[in-house]
Amino acid sequence: MSTIPAISPDTASLIRRQAPDHPVFLFRPDVLQATAARFRAGFPGRVTYALKANDAPVVIENLARAGIDCFDVASVPEMEQVRALLPGAVLHYNNPVRARAEIRAGVAMGCVSWAVDSLAELEKLACEGVAQGTEIAVRFKLPVAAAAYDFGEKFGAAAADAPVIMQRAGSLGYRVSLGFHPGTQCGDPEAWRAYVTAAGNIARCAAIRPCRLNAGGGFAAPDGAGEPDQEAVFAAIAAARAGAFPAPLPGLFCEPGRAMVAGAFRLLTRVKALRSDGSVFLNDGIYGNLGERPAPPTLARFSVLTAQGSPRRGTARPRPVFGPTCDSLDRLPIRLALPETLAEGDYILFHDMGAYGAVTATGFNGYGKSALVTVSQW
Numbered sequence: 001m002s003t004i005p006a007i008s009p010d011t012a013s014l015i016r017r018q019a020p021d022h023p024v025f026l027f028r029p030d031v032l033q034a035t036a037a038r039f040r041a042g043f044p045g046r047v048t049y050a051l052k053a054n055d056a057p058v059v060i061e062n063l064a065r066a067g068i069d070c071f072d073v074a075s076v077p078e079m080e081q082v083r084a085l086l087p088g089a090v091l092h093y094n095n096p097v098r099a100r101a102e103i104r105a106g107v108a109m110g111c112v113s114w115a116v117d118s119l120a121e122l123e124k125l126a127c128e129g130v131a132q133g134t135e136i137a138v139r140f141k142l143p144v145a146a147a148a149y150d151f152g153e154k155f156g157a158a159a160a161d162a163p164v165i166m167q168r169a170g171s172l173g174y175r176v177s178l179g180f181h182p183g184t185q186c187g188d189p190e191a192w193r194a195y196v197t198a199a200g201n202i203a204r205c206a207a208i209r210p211c212r213l214n215a216g217g218g219f220a221a222p223d224g225a226g227e228p229d230q231e232a233v234f235a236a237i238a239a240a241r242a243g244a245f246p247a248p249l250p251g252l253f254c255e256p257g258r259a260m261v262a263g264a265f266r267l268l269t270r271v272k273a274l275r276s277d278g279s280v281f282l283n284d285g286i287y288g289n290l291g292e293r294p295a296p297p298t299l300a301r302f303s304v305l306t307a308q309g310s311p312r313r314g315t316a317r318p319r320p321v322f323g324p325t326c327d328s329l330d331r332l333p334i335r336l337a338l339p340e341t342l343a344e345g346d347y348i349l350f351h352d353m354g355a356y357g358a359v360t361a362t363g364f365n366g367y368g369k370s371a372l373v374t375v376s377q378w
């Protein structure tokens with residue numbers, strides 16, 4: 001994302017003034033700060049941010065203004081990105097598989113909390129200089145299917161194996177914690193309840209009181225069903241912790257990515273062409289900023305504007321939507337209900353596009369670049 005410093009009051013005036021032919025992310029700092037405030041007010045523990053969802057400097061700076069001083073980082077470049085803007089920020093290194101050089105870099109960058117999901121990766125940390133007294137959070141997984149896709153396929157120790165990893169971390173002199181990630185775009189409070197309850201069982205089995213519990217990311221962003229009930233999830237986490245652990249309760253932290261940042265951005269795309277079969281060609285697609293195919297609900301909320309910036313009205317019908325590259329896979333995973341009056345040069349404004357869009361965009365066929373404009377209203 002390149003940054004256009006000019007602040008536009010809203011989408012319609014941006015269209016009238018600039019008639020952008022390239023994809024543009026519209027950013028609302030007030031929305032991002034309000035979301036951070038909602039998490040901080042409601043979540044019963046420390047709120048950190050998973051940088052992978054969107055590492056734009058404006059995101060980091062606005063979260064810092066909203067009181068977020070701790071970041072979940074998955075790689076050395078992510079650590080460097082945070083340190084460059086917020087030298088004093090707290091770093092949690094929660095990618096459980098790391099090369100040895102990455103571990104040494106994480107130590108040098110001062111990461112204070114590290115997730116692991118296997119004994120072999122734990123031994124690597126000890127070997128490469130992660131000091132005794134550092135927090136090691138054992139990440140476990142459950143067969144809970146409430147999310148957009150299954151995170152357990154890649155990371156997380158089986159619940160039966162987690163106690164042994166906790167015990168080994170304790171014997172190496174680490175502060176032992178537990179953590180999980182229920183999967184992204186998970187709106188079901190019961191998923192968190194199940195994980196926190198399982199964490200209590202794992203801790204009992206290990207005979208170790210975890211210092212803290214990492215309740216993950218996974219919190220849902222708005223989708224076709226509307227605004228998720230974040231507070232119900234927070235309440236489920238708090239109630240489950242009280243039931244699963246004896247006093248004194250372990251501390252809690254969370255690391256939302258998607259839910260923190262999605263709603264603060266919209267993506268303005270333009271209709272390049274229409275075909276007689278009803279299909280639509282846009283200036284952005286799955287190799288660009290619309291590439292998050294596993295989570296199509298995020299494409300459910302959009303508005304259509306004319307080339308003059310006014311709402312395009314008309315009876316809507318589902319149409320296939322293609323991206324700009326020459327690859328025939330470059331097609332949105334769902335048909336979009338678009339007005340029959342849709343015209344070449346119209347704009348489609350995708351809502352809630354702050355997470356995983358810009359950061360996963362490729363430059364395939366020379367497309368995929370976007371600009372960033374700060375707006376004060378949508």
Ligand SMILES: Cc1ncc(COP(=O)(O)O)c(C=O)c1O
Nearest residue numbers: 050094184217218219256257258
């Ligand atoms: C360790 C960890 N924490 C947090 C997140 C953020 O998840 P989400 O964007 O679903 O909140 C991820 C996503 O991959 C993750 O791997």
